[in-house]
Structures are given as C-alpha cells and as structure tokens.
Amino acid sequence: MRILSLLLLAVAAPTAAVIRVDINSGTASPLPIAVPAFPATADAATAAGTTTALGSQVAAVIAADLGSSGLFRPVDAVATVVSADVIAPRFDVWRASTAQALVTGNVTANPDGGITVGCYAYDVVSTEELARQGFVTTAANWRRAAHKCADLVYSRLTGETGYFDSRIVYVSETGPKTKRIKRLAVMDQDGANHRFLTNGQNLVLTPRFAPNQQTLTYMSFADNRPRVWLYTIGTGRQEAIGDSGNMSFAPRFSPDGTRLVYSISQNGTTDIYRMEIASRSVTRLTHGPGISTSPSYSPDGSRIVFESDRGGGQQIYTMNADGSGQQRISFGEGRSGTPVWSPRGDLIAFTRLTTGKFRIGVMKPDGSGERLLTNAYQDEGPTWSPNGRVVLFFRTAAGRTGKVDLHSVDLSGANERTIKTPLDASDPAWSPLLP
Amino acid sequence: MQNRAATVAMIAILIGVGACSTKKKVLPPTPPPAGAPLGSGSATAATPSGTDSGTVGTRAVPGSLADFRATSGSDTVLFGYDSYDVDDTAKAILGKQAEWLARYPSVKVTVEGHTDERGTREYNLALGDRRASAAKNFLAAQGVAPARLQTISYGKERPVADGSDESAYAQNRRAVTVIVSGAR
Numbered sequence: 001m002r003i004l005s006l007l008l009l010a011v012a013a014p015t016a017a018v019i020r021v022d023i024n025s026g027t028a029s030p031l032p033i034a035v036p037a038f039p040a041t042a043d044a045a046t047a048a049g050t051t052t053a054l055g056s057q058v059a060a061v062i063a064a065d066l067g068s069s070g071l072f073r074p075v076d077a078v079a080t081v082v083s084a085d086v087i088a089p090r091f092d093v094w095r096a097s098t099a100q101a102l103v104t105g106n107v108t109a110n111p112d113g114g115i116t117v118g119c120y121a122y123d124v125v126s127t128e129e130l131a132r133q134g135f136v137t138t139a140a141n142w143r144r145a146a147h148k149c150a151d152l153v154y155s156r157l158t159g160e161t162g163y164f165d166s167r168i169v170y171v172s173e174t175g176p177k178t179k180r181i182k183r184l185a186v187m188d189q190d191g192a193n194h195r196f197l198t199n200g201q202n203l204v205l206t207p208r209f210a211p212n213q214q215t216l217t218y219m220s221f222a223d224n225r226p227r228v229w230l231y232t233i234g235t236g237r238q239e240a241i242g243d244s245g246n247m248s249f250a251p252r253f254s255p256d257g258t259r260l261v262y263s264i265s266q267n268g269t270t271d272i273y274r275m276e277i278a279s280r281s282v283t284r285l286t287h288g289p290g291i292s293t294s295p296s297y298s299p300d301g302s303r304i305v306f307e308s309d310r311g312g313g314q315q316i317y318t319m320n321a322d323g324s325g326q327q328r329i330s331f332g333e334g335r336s337g338t339p340v341w342s343p344r345g346d347l348i349a350f351t352r353l354t355t356g357k358f359r360i361g362v363m364k365p366d367g368s369g370e371r372l373l374t375n376a377y378q379d380e381g382p383t384w385s386p387n388g389r390v391v392l393f394f395r396t397a398a399g400r401t402g403k404v405d406l407h408s409v410d411l412s413g414a415n416e417r418t419i420k421t422p423l424d425a426s427d428p429a430w431s432p433l434l435p
Numbered sequence: 436m437q438n439r440a441a442t443v444a445m446i447a448i449l450i451g452v453g454a455c456s457t458k459k460k461v462l463p464p465t466p467p468p469a470g471a472p473l474g475s476g477s478a479t480a481a482t483p484s485g486t487d488s489g490t491v492g493t494r495a496v497p498g499s500l501a502d503f504r505a506t507s508g509s510d511t512v513l514f515g516y517d518s519y520d521v522d523d524t525a526k527a528i529l530g531k532q533a534e535w536l537a538r539y540p541s542v543k544v545t546v547e548g549h550t551d552e553r554g555t556r557e558y559n560l561a562l563g564d565r566r567a568s569a570a571k572n573f574l575a576a577q578g579v580a581p582a583r584l585q586t587i588s589y590g591k592e593r594p595v596a597d598g599s600d601e602s603a604y605a606q607n608r609r610a611v612t613v614i615v616s617g618a619r
Contacts, residue, residue, distance in 0.1 A: 177597040203592060205556060219560075224545075224587060226560070247564055247588055250557040263561065265588065268519065268568035270561035291561040307558065313517075314558055337555045351555050358555070377599075380555055396552070398599035427556070 003144055003165075003435075004136040006116075019100055019123050021071045021157045030070060031157065034099035034124075035063040036077035038117070039086065044109035046139035051107040051115065054139070058117055058146040062103055064190060065150035065164040068408075069390075070415030072157075075099050086120055094124045101130070103153050107142075115139050119149035121156055131156040143192055144434065151433070163385040164189060167431040168392065169207040169216055170406060172196065173424035177402035182426075184218060186233065189385075189430070191420050197231060198238075206381075207231070208429040210253045217251040217260055228262050230277075241280065248273075250293045254301055254321075261285070261295040261304060272306055274321075285323035296340045296348075297321070298365070305329075305339040305348050305365070316350055318365065329367030338381055341365070343432070344388030347411075351380050351393075360393045360409065373413040381426070386433040392419065394426040498539045498619035507531040507612075512570055514608040517554070519565040521573050525610075529570060532612055533577030540583075542617035546571045548588040549595075549611070551604035556590060563588030570610035585615070 021031050037059045040051035048054060066072035078097040079090065086104050094102050105118040114137060121130040131152050135145040144165055151162025172185040184197040184207050197216075198204055207218035216231040220240075228242030228251040242248030242262060251262035260275045270291040274283045285304070286292040292308040305318050308328075314337040316330035330336040334354035341348055347362045358378040363370040378396040385392070390410050397403040404426045406419035419425070495501035504510050510532075512525035521529065536542055548567030550559040567586035575581050596603035 178594055180592065182592075203589075205560075205592070221589075226587065247560065249560050263557070265561055265564035267572070268565040270564065291558060291565070293557045293561050294555075309558075314555070337558055353553075353555070356553050378552070400597045400599075402597065 003141065003148055005148065006134045006136060019125070019157065020159070030067075030073040031100055032075045032098045033063075033066060033072045033101040033103060033153075034075055034077050034094060034097060035059045035066070035103045036079065036081045038105045038107050039081055039083045041083055041106050041108040046109050046115055047113060048115075048139040048142050051109050054115065054142050055107045058105070058107060058142060058149070059103075061143055061146035061190070062150045062153070065147060066103075066153060068190070068417060069154065070410055070412075071154075072101075086118065089122055089127075091122070091124060091127045099124050101153075101157065103149070105149065109139075110136070113139065115142060115145070117142070117145035117149060119152055121153045143188065147188070147190075160389060161387040161433065163387045163390065163430075163433065165434045166386050167209075167213065167434070168406075168419070168428050169197075169209060169431070170394075170421070170428040171204060171207065171426045172421065173404060173426055174200075177400060180402070184216070184231065185421075185425075187421070194422060197233070197236070206250060206427050206429075208252050209431040211255060211257040211432055213431045213434060215253075215257075217253060217262075219249045219251065228260065241275070241277070250295065252296050254297050255299055256301060261297065263293040263295070272304070272323075283323075285319065286326070292317075294338050298341045299343050299345045303341075303365070305341050307337040307339060314353065316348070316363075316367070329365070330363065330370075331367065332361075332370050336361075340382050340384060342384050342388040343386055346388065349382035349384060349391050351382065360391060362391070362411065371413070373409045373411070374407070374416065379407070381428070383428050383430045385430055392428045392430055394428060396426070496619050498542075500614050500618050503532070503535050503542075503612075503614060503618065506535045510613070511609050511611045513605060514566055514610070516551070516604070516608070517562065518608075519562070519569045521569050525570070526573065529573045529612075530577060533574050533579050536574070536579045536583065539617065540580075543583045543585070543615050544574075545585045545587055545613050545615050546574070547593075547611045547613055548586065549593060549607055549609050550591045551607040552591045552594065552599065553604065554591065559590035560588050561590075563590045566608070566610045570612070574612075 038055035040055050043052045063074035067074045075098050079093045081104050086106050102122045102124050104120050108116045117135045120132045133152050135148045137145050147165035150164040154162040166189045169186045172183045173180050175181045181200040182204050183200045184204050187194040203221040205219045207216045214233050220229045227248045230239045247265045251260050263270050264273055269288050270293050271286045272292050272295045290310045295304050295306040307314050308317050314335040315328055316336045316339045317328050319326040336350050338351040339348050349362050352359045352361050358380045359372045360374045360379045360382050361372040376395050377398045379393050382391045382393045390408050392408045395407050404424045406425045406428050409416045495505050508528050512528050546567045548563035550562050571584045571586050594607040596606040
C-alpha cells in the first residue's frame with residue numbers, strides 16, 4: 001500500500017545542516033540521537049491502538065531503524081515531549097543530554113480511520129530544523145510511517161537515500177540437513193510483519209523481487225521439474241515460466257521489470273538466457289564453455305554481471321545486456337561467485353570461496369578495489385539494501401545442524417548484525433524502497 | 436540361491452494375480468542391500484560389495500528396485516571435489532546398472548546429481564546437473580535408450596551425510612540412479 005507523504009505547513013527552508021553523518025566511517029562515531037515517544041495530537045482510538053500508544057511504538061521503530069544502521073546511537077530521552085514541543089522543542093533540555101539530534105513528531109487519528117504521522121528532525125546544538133514531513137496511512141500500516149520517518153532522518157543527515165521502508169524475501173528452513181523443508185517468506189527489513197508465502201511442500205530457492213515489489217521470481221522443484229517461477233504477492237498466484245524441459249534457475253529481474261535473466265542447464269552445460277516476460281521470448285546470452293550462472297543486471301539495465309567457470313574455477317564476468325563484450329573482472333585469491341550489482345551501480349557484491357570458507361566481498365564493476373567484509377565458515381548470497389550501503393547475506397554454520405541465518409554488514413565491514421527470523425533462513429533478497 | 440529368489444518371485448507374482456491393485460503391498464519387504472546409500476551412508480556406499488550384497492539380493496524380486504541395487508552393487512556413484520569425471524569405480528557400477536537396465540527395458544530412471552556443501556547454491560545446481568548428465572551419458576553409451584534416462588540436479592540441497600567433513604563431503608558428491616517406472 002502506498003503511503004501518502006505530505007509537506008507539513010510552515011516548512012522552514014532547511015539550510016546547510018550543522019551536523020552531518022559520514023556514511024563511510026562505519027561505527028567509529030555514531031551520532032547520538034534522541035527519539036522520544038511521539039505525542040498524540042489528541043488521544044484517540046484507532047484500529048491499531050490509541051494514538052498515544054502508537055506514538056511510543058512509532059518512536060521505538062524509528063530509533064531501532066536508525067540504530068541498526070550503525071551510523072546513529074539512540075540515547076535515552078531526557079524529557080517527555082508534549083504536542084506543543086514538536087514544532088518548538090525545548091532545546092535547552094535536550095542540550096543537557098548527549099543527543100546531538102532530535103527526532104520528534106506526532107500521531108493524529110484521521111476521520112477516515114487512518115493516521116497521520118508527523119515527523120520532525122532538529123539539530124540540538126544549532127536548534128536548526130533539519131526536516132519535517134507528514135505520512136498518511138492506515139492505522140494498521142503505522143510501522144511503514146515510522147520507517148518513512150527514519151528514512152527521512154537518515155537521508156537528511158547522511159545525504160544518502162534511506163532503506164528502512166523496504167522488505168526482505170527469503171527462504172525459511174526447518175528440519176534435518178538431509179531433508180530440509182524450505183518455504184518462501186517475506187518480512188519487513190526489521191523482521192516485522194513476517195509471513196510465509198509457500199507451504200513447504202516443494203523445495204524452493206533464491207526468491208528475488210521485481211522492481212514493483214509485488215512480484216517475485218524464484219526456483220521451485222514442484223513436480224520434480226526444477227525451474228523458474230513467478231509469484232504474485234497480493235494474490236498468491238504462482239506460475240512456472242522456465243518451461244524448456246531442462247532445469248532453469250538463478251532468475252533475476254531487469255531493472256525495468258520487463259525481463260528476466262536466468263540460467264538453463266542442458267546436458268551438463270549451463271548458460272545464461274534472457275526472457276521477455278510479456279511475450280516469453282527467450283534469447284541466449286552465453287555460449288559456454290562450462291557453467292555460466294548467477295546473472296545480475298546493472299541498475300541502468302545496460303550490463304550484466306555473472307559468474308562462469310569457463311577459465312577453470314568460478315570467477316566473475318561482465319557483459320553487455322545483449323551478451324556481447326564478455327570479460328572476466330575477478331582475479332583475487334580462490335574463486336568468486338554470486339555477483340550482485342549494487343542499486344547505486346558503483347559496486348558488485350560477491351561470495352569469495354577459499355579452502356572451504358565463503359566470505360562476502362565487494363568490488364568495483366571493473367574488478368578493482370576488492371574488499372572482503374565478513375569472515376565465517378560459509379557466508380553466501382549477498383543482496384543489497386535499496387540505497388546500496390548495506391549488504392544482507394546468509395551464514396551457514398559447519399556441522400550436522402546446518403544452522404543458517406541472515407546477517408547484514410555495512411560497507412565498512414564494521415557494523416555486522418543478525419537479522420532475526422522465526423526459523424532458519426537463507427537466500428535473502430532485499431526489495432527496492434517501497435512507494 | 437537363484438532358485439530361491441525365483442520362488443520368492445513366483446509366490447509374489449501368484450499372489451499378485453489375485454490382487455493386482457495391491458501387488459506392491461503383498462510383496463515381502465526387502466531389506467536395503469549393503470551398498471545402498473541409505474542408513475549409515477558409509478564411505479563404501481559406491482563400492483560393489485560382491486557376495487555380501489549377493490546374499491541380501493537373494494530376497495530381491497528380479498526386476499525390482501532392490502534387485503537393481505543388489506545387481507548393480509549400488510545405485511550411487513561418487514565424484515571428486517568439483518569434478519564430474521566418471522572414474523573406474525563409477526564406470527563399473529554404471530556398467531552393471533546398464534546391464535540390468537538392458538534386461539528390463541520397460542524400466543525408466545532418473546539420474547539425480549548432488550554436490551557437497553562447499554559451493555555456492557546456484558553453481559552447485561549446475562554442478563549437480565553436470566554429474567547427473569555424466570552418469571546418464573555413460574549409461575546411454577552402454578546402450579540404454581536416452582528416452583529411458585532423465586536427469587535432475589539437487590545441487591547441495593539433499594545431502595545424505597549431514598557432517599561438514601571430508602567423509603560427509605565424499606558421500607554427498609554423487610549421482611543416484613532412481614527407478615521412476617517399470618520396476619516390478
């Protein structure tokens with residue numbers, strides 16, 4: 001559901017902010033920020049609780065979002081905010097705390113049953129207003145309004161687009177390693193609103209979002225015919241489309257959502273193909289030798305990064321979107337696979353394989369500037385936050401349990417976090433920012 | 436032994452005549468042969484186990500799945516790390532599988548390709564396809580009609596051994612010939 005955003009009246013034209021968060025500094029000096037409970041303009045009942053209760057919950061979600069980035073450090077509120085304070089904060093009180101920035105706002109029940117969340121950010125030291133915006137949505141959708149507010153603050157203070165109002169699709173796992181049951185599941189980026197999409201009857205792998213966030217592409221072993229499927233989230237409709245009689249897998253959407261790139265295996269050889277989704281017409285992009293798979297489009301749709309073992313072991317290659325100009329870009333130690341182009345276009349995340357260990361790394365699209373961000377038994381399958389600043393991946397533990405869960409790491413490699421899921425989790429894919 | 440097996444089969448068939456639809460249910464349960472990759476999943480799973488499996492095999496109905504496993508020595512062949520080369524041990528097993536399939540021309544099989552966990556998910560799907568195809572192509576070269584042979588890759592999704600050590604890896608790098616129809 002779309003969230004209506006509105007400019008609140010009497011916006012002070014924001015001048016150059018005194019405080020600014022350096023996104024490249026990792027967790028070295030996260031900005032202390034206060035996010036006290038948002039007051040209700042008038043306490044009123046909504047379908048999701050009272051506006052007073054929602055005000056506390058909204059503030060908690062915003063604080064958690066900002067804190068999870070590693071760029072902000074939420075600090076305890078030193079004062080209770082009342083309605084009158086929202087547009088005229090008591091800066092003297094806040095200056096007495098460690099907070100350098102203040103996020104506040106209010107929650108209003110609308111006559112149609114919806115809510116408006118007002119969101120304001122201030123520089124505590126200079127008393128300057130940094131941002132203000134209102135978000136109108138259904139009461140049930142209050143978390144999204146909170147994420148939108150967190151994105152506004154993040155964006156204003158870092159100069160980058162936010163990523164908190166987004167979702168994650170992944171594969172939920174249960175059962176012994178030899179008989180894993182796998183189900184598609186979707187949740188908000190902070191783990192809320194978790195929902196299973198498939199029932200576990202069929203083995204499913206590698207779900208990925210379409211740019212519209214409403215369609216997924218994934219691989220299913222339904223009917224013992226492993227191939228590419230589409231899933232429509234709203235209706236639950238599932239449709240096999242990789243129907244060539246051979247295994248098709250590793251699907252991803254083009255940035256405009258009209259095409260898929262994926263692999264087909266035929267008699268031991270695996271190549272990359274492109275499908276026009278509307279017409280189902282298929283074009284072959286690679287012609288061996290060996291295995292070419294895990295294709296991912298550049299954000300402008302002009303290039304594709306993929307992996308191939310044509311030169312011996314798995315390495316990363318790029319090509320033009322029509323298959324021309326194929327060239328190897330990874331030359332580091334060991335093997336490299338599962339490349340994914342950042343939505344910013346500036347980096348490619350990948351999995352590095354060395355002597356039984358997998359690590360997550362990033363490199364520039366020409367293969368230079370390689371950096372490894374993680375170090376564990378098996379870290380695999382990176383996916384980018386919508387702003388290209390955080391990489392999500394899955395981590396498998398060695399041994400009989402096969403314990404596997406989701407982790408995120410920022411580009412500094414310093415802010416690594418576990419993403420909580422109800423069961424084991426693998427194959428994450430991050431959505432674009434929601435509209 | 437041959438006679439006894441034939442007798443067991445005859446009894447099974449006679450019972451089967453009276454109750455066609457429940458034929459499978461009245462067959463005596465056949466213990467898995469020593470070479471099958473079930474149970475302990477020992478590292479010798481793919482080694483033809485000669486008289487041992489022969490002893491068990493006397494209880495297998497000719498043309499049955501158990502008979503296939505016992506006669507071939509195993510339904511499973513193993514591969515080296517990141518390899519899809521069919522080695523001599525694998526060739527011996529696949530050769531016997533092909534002989535058995537020649538005797539039962541109505542049987543159709545699917546060759547499953549599997550990998551160990553030391554590869555990324557999508558690459559391993561492709562590697563599993565390589566292994567299944569290599570085993571299938573060997574069977575076809577021995578005269579099994581390609582129309583009777585299908586392949587499927589499970590990549591690293593269906594290990595038989597759940598450890599993260601060399602022994603487990605070795606057991607999991609495999610191609611398994613699974614009878615899908617036509618067996619007795």
